[in-house]
Amino acid sequence: MEFDQLGLSADLLRAVRDAGYNQPTPIQQKAIPVVFMGRDILGCAQTGTGKTASFTLPMLDILTEGTAKARMPRALILEPTRELAAQVADNFDKYGKFHSLSKVVLIGGRGFTDQERLLERGVDVLVATPGRLLDLFERGKILLNDTRYLVIDEADRMLDMGFIPDVEKIVSLMPRSRQTLLFSATMPTEIRRLADAFLNQPREITVSPPSTAAVTVNHRLSVVEPKQKSKALQTLIQQEEIERAIIFCNRKKDISSLTRTLKKNGIDAGEMHGDMPQPRREAVLEDFRAGEIRLLIASDVAARGIDVREISHVFNYDVPHNPEDYIHRIGRTGRAGSAGYAFTLATPEDDKAVDLINQMLGKNIDLIELPGFTKTSLDSSNHQSSHDEKQLSRHKHDRTRTKKNQSNSPSRSRKHSSSAADMPKKVHRTPSKHGKKTRKTNPKSAPSADQTPVAAKETKAPVGMGDHLPAFLARDIPKPEKILAKKMKGK
């Protein structure tokens, strides 16, 4: 299917062409006509699938008719984080450059005055995080009783972050006769309940993880004593050939102290977490994008939706408590066909969290031992220690081979290094006689945006185009509810 078959205006087709898109992604093919029909949508899709354009593009054309009144936005897009809100607003500008619609971004950490002034003039589209929106509502600066279009994006993230009561409040302030689009990477019961409450006979659209680029993520786990974690991280940073890396910490307070420790040891890094003022967060992210900062130490705020390419490594300084966070964190690397490395530092007490991640991955993460560190294992690990040394030597071997191949190749970019022993061949798809996609091995071609693994279609894997997951992940991800049920049973 082509963009010009979706009913978009000539201006939008031009903007899409300028953005360099050749074909609509599956979510765009499925959602855009439904939005034009005025129907509600329950979309199971993740950041990276092209879902932002799937709602922004038709909304721009729909809103072309009509004008905005003071303090009454015509459309509202709710995002869980400031970064996602800023990213959606950028997309709105990119696709709407030939339209003359106005937008305001309402996010915490920015002064109220500018936002209020713009609202007062009347805006077509408001992109907001729930908390800031309610602040302004309570101060009488905004009215939602004539907002006819609502997008609730990353609903499961809203749930994780405790925003659902705010979202419910916001929806209660809106007119019943509205069009609502709700997107979520996963569909836990609570999100289904919300969908039932907010949506009117929605069309359900599910898109599967579209590419096999995920196979380029190599997972490694090292078990160390808590006091050795910072040294272990430094060892990894020194031994790895890092282009750009995110180091994830579970607690915000550890981010600054880890940044200081690394700096003291001659390793420069930026930091990013939810307590930082928004302009500072944006500046750090910009420096990271531009390559001014090579290492970014961050909380999970950076795990979703942040579209930064060429992140060669993700380090989990702490094992995430929630296995889905692991998936989102590692999805920052291995993008666009390049090799990615995900290293996790665990302590012996992390056995349960590691176990949950292994269950979600459908296999145990390879264990490695770091040179100069006491041999430590998880309290009740599934891993066999006799296996460990083999894994370490295999890992070293892989790295040497990768480096060798990189230096032999015309470009030293990691993008082209598909030679690590544990990196499956890239695959691409061609349409079969029946119009279905079939897989063909082609080591030269990188997967394209609209590819959908056949196996993954059979499950509702909570992943998307930008969150490249290993193929085995796409096949067999147990549903989070099942993992939870199993966990509860074990208690």
Ligand code: AMP
């Ligand atoms: P999203 O899922 O909306 O965050 O989009 C992820 C990335 O895909 C962004 O960098 C978009 O610019 C890009 N993108 C969106 N639609 C398309 C398309 N049809 N073709 C290629 N890239 C796209």
